[in-house]
């Protein structure tokens with residue numbers, strides 16, 4: 501259910517994920533997982549529903565983007581963290597790139613997060629794919645980066661969604677009621 505009243509929530513990425521995690525019940529989709537902090541935030545906040553995580557992890561593209569190999573995640577570490585936190589039954593890793601969209605087009609989610617590659621046009625492609633399958637709210641991280649400008653422009657041009665900042669670096673795109 502899309503909200504008639506759009507909340508004016510303020511907080512950093514993890515506070516924002518906690519907020520939308522509590523607000524809706526159902527499945528969540530994220531692009532960009534690394535060590536699982538964002539996925540775990542939603543899993544803890546939301547007692548029911550699966551968290552689908554799209555991330556190739558052991559990849560070179562991310563390393564080049566940040567010039568720091570330690571910034572990328574590794575599947576063994578991520579899996580160990582998810583098991584340690586007790587969410588192996590609800591956090592599902594899809595270890596691949598977000599393009600082409602790796603899930604069936606009919607698979608829907610109540611909420612989403614875009615936090616994968618931050619180089620244009622990839623965030624815009626992630627938006628184009630995710631806005632077709634998410635019913636309520638999509639969180640965006642690093643909206644202050646130049647690579648997000650195309651993505652943010654695309655959202656602002658879409659009359660079905662309303663973009664609201666939650667901090668200098670984060671925003672929520674809210675699906676408007678029809």
Ligand SMILES: C[S@@+](CC[C@H](N)C(=O)[O-])C[C@H]1O[C@@H](n2cnc3c(N)ncnc32)[C@H](O)[C@@H]1O
Pocket residue numbers: 531532533534535536537538539554555556557558559561562571572573596597598599615616617622
């Ligand atoms: C900033 S980290 C994600 C951090 C995570 N959301 C958190 O808050 O804990 C970005 C992740 O995006 C992944 N990534 C980079 N390009 C990607 C792509 N094209 N598709 C999916 N994931 C990608 C990287 O492997 C990396 O783990």
